[in-house]
Amino acid sequence: MNKNKEIKNIGKLIFLHLFPGIALSIMYIFFSKVGILAGYPRVIILGFSIIFSTIPIELGYLFYVSKKEEGTFNIFIILGLKGKLKAKVFILYFLLSIIIGGILLIAVKPLENYLLKTVFSWIPSWYNFDQDLSLFSKNYIIIAILVSFFIFTLIAPIIEELYFRGFLLPRMKWMGKYSVLFNVILFSVYHFYSPWTIITKIAMMLPLCYFIYRKDSLKLGILVHCLGQFTMVVSYMTLLL
Structure with missing residues (x-):
């Protein structure tokens, strides 16, 4: 990475990490309140919100920078x-x-569950997308599986890795060994729709991102991230047995 292309403005780095997550939370609240998908599992509403927030924002910014710096949308x-x-x-x-x-x-x-019940107990139940899907009909569960597979397991993780690890992390090399930590913390906070999981995400992502950085392998991050999300699909599929 050309040092001239590194992002050395801390404020800009924080904004680029967090803004897509803020937009997602706003869309999630909006779609939850207007009742467009009333009666559907909240994970479907969250997936619908991702389509109109983080995906276009993160991809759009990558296209913008690519066109600006290289004159191409590649x-x-x-x-x-x-x-x-x-x-x-x-x-x-x-x-x-x-x-x-x-x-x-x-x-x-256990700490995540504790934080949800104590520090974040003020958050309304409708904001927590994690529901007992066994309470829903088979058709709703199938839709949740499809949304979880295509959006949460494939599209969102791939785009997030391209944006956060492929684009932002290499432009933070001037921070030295702290670049990975800074990237992981901000990526974890970016999940504003589940703030009680921030510490869990930091703990899980830090080793992975360290390996990604040291071994210079974005593909490693994409594969592990997608596989980790696939556990959600598996858990939903067991409800059909």
Whole structure:
């Protein structure tokens, strides 16, 4: 990454990390209140909100920067972390990311539940997209599975990794070893629709992003992020058994 293209304005970095998440929360609140998808599981409303917020904002900004800097809409030209790992090394760090992330998730999950019941107890129940889908009909569950697979497992994670790790992280190299920590913290806070999960996300994402940064592999981040989200799909599919 050309040092002239690094983003050294802290305020701009914070804005670029958090604005898409703020927009998502606004859209989520809007769609929840206007009742467009009244009666549907809240995860579907959240997925619908993502389509009209983070996806166009993050992709749009990548297209804008690509056109401005390179004169083309090929966003992959402006991305960093495009190193190639040998298959054995890739698999090793993929497994390490999954195992370490899983262990940290189990360890921190009780704290997440505690924060939801105490620090964030003031948040209305309708704002929490995590519901017991067994209370819904089979048709609603199938729709939730489709939304979870295409939006939460494929589209959103891929675009987030392109934006946060492929674009923003390489432009923060001037921060040295703190760039990964800063990126992970802001990415976790960016999930304004579930603030009680911030610490959990930091714990899970920090090892992965460290591996991504050290091994210069955006593909590693995309694969692990997508697989992690796929657990949501699996949990919903079990309700159809």
